[in-house]
Amino acid sequence: MILTGSLHNHSTWCDGKNTPREMIEAAIAAGFTDFGISGHTYVTPDDFGVRDEEAYLKELRALQEEYRGRIRFWVGLEHDYYFPVTDRARLDYIVGSIHELRDEATGRYYLVDGPKSDLAACRDELFGGDGLAMAERFFELTVENVRTYRPDIIGHFDLIVKNNAANDLFDETSSRYREAALAALRRCADTGCVFEINTGGMFRGYRDTPYPAAFLLEELARLGARVTVSADAHETRALRFEFGPALELLKKAGFASVVVWENGRFVDKLLPKV
Numbered sequence: 193m194i195l196t197g198s199l200h201n202h203s204t205w206c207d208g209k210n211t212p213r214e215m216i217e218a219a220i221a222a223g224f225t226d227f228g229i230s231g232h233t234y235v236t237p238d239d240f241g242v243r244d245e246e247a248y249l250k251e252l253r254a255l256q257e258e259y260r261g262r263i264r265f266w267v268g269l270e271h272d273y274y275f276p277v278t279d280r281a282r283l284d285y286i287v288g289s290i291h292e293l294r295d296e297a298t299g300r301y302y303l304v305d306g307p308k309s310d311l312a313a314c315r316d317e318l319f320g321g322d323g324l325a326m327a328e329r330f331f332e333l334t335v336e337n338v339r340t341y342r343p344d345i346i347g348h349f350d351l352i353v354k355n356n357a358a359n360d361l362f363d364e365t366s367s368r369y370r371e372a373a374l375a376a377l378r379r380c381a382d383t384g385c386v387f388e389i390n391t392g393g394m395f396r397g398y399r400d401t402p403y404p405a406a407f408l409l410e411e412l413a414r415l416g417a418r419v420t421v422s423a424d425a426h427e428t429r430a431l432r433f434e435f436g437p438a439l440e441l442l443k444k445a446g447f448a449s450v451v452v453w454e455n456g457r458f459v460d461k462l463l464p465k466v
């Protein structure tokens with residue numbers, strides 16, 4: 193088994209369905225040697241983040257000790273651009289993500305990771321109906337986030353497509369969209385940060401392919417960027433969701449290897465030959 197480490201996962205501390213203990217037990221059963229929980233930093237809109245970071249860290253560090261010898265459990269946070277972690281030194285890693293766009297004039301947040309109506313309102317109220325301008329802003333923020341905070345994992349790089357499966361909020365096939373995404377991808381890849389192929393949107397039925405899209409994976413392969421596989425699991429059933437097909441997509445995009453978190457660092461693992 194190649195994929196023995198997985199860091200981007202959630203629990204009942206934020207918007208997950210299972211407790212950290214249930215997630216860890218399921219990770220052991222699923223054959224992971226290294227497993228992490230990365231609760232959302234506190235996020236005001238929809239209130240889906242970790243409210244009490246102190247208590248979160250305390251419980252997760254206690255579990256890390258308790259499970260020593262059975263699984264290496266890692267304590268992280270999924271840092272959001274607008275709500276960065278307060279003290280990174282206390283964490284084993286961070287995932288760096290964009291989940292909403294803010295109206296700088298009013299301070300109102302529009303969720304990218306919420307209901308479609310939120311993103312449609314964002315497009316219409318903040319970008320005068322120009323969905324591509326909204327996508328461009330999302331990618332601009334992504335670059336700013338990655339270049340400012342240098343996360344250990346760049347979370348769901350093109351999450352802006354989550355609610356766009358019908359291609360009706362903006363045209364994902366347009367050259368304007370693709371160029372904005374590719375330009376941002378290259379600027380993020382320059383940092384050397386690890387990208388993820390994230391199957392979370394598939395598990396929850398939003399998309400039938402993982403983030404990021406195939407044309408972005410191909411560019412990452414061309415650039416020699418490092419990519420890991422993440423479930424972004426919010427429940428135990430999702431821990432290895434579509435990991436096999438994700439590896440196939442990486443191979444198809446031109447990758448020879450994938451990086452996997454092992455004993456405190458990312459290691460390269462060769463993808464099996466066909």
Ligand SMILES: [Zn+2]
Pocket residue numbers: 270289291347348
């Ligand atoms: Zn996220």
Ligand SMILES: [Zn+2]
Pocket residue numbers: 200201202270424
């Ligand atoms: Zn997540």
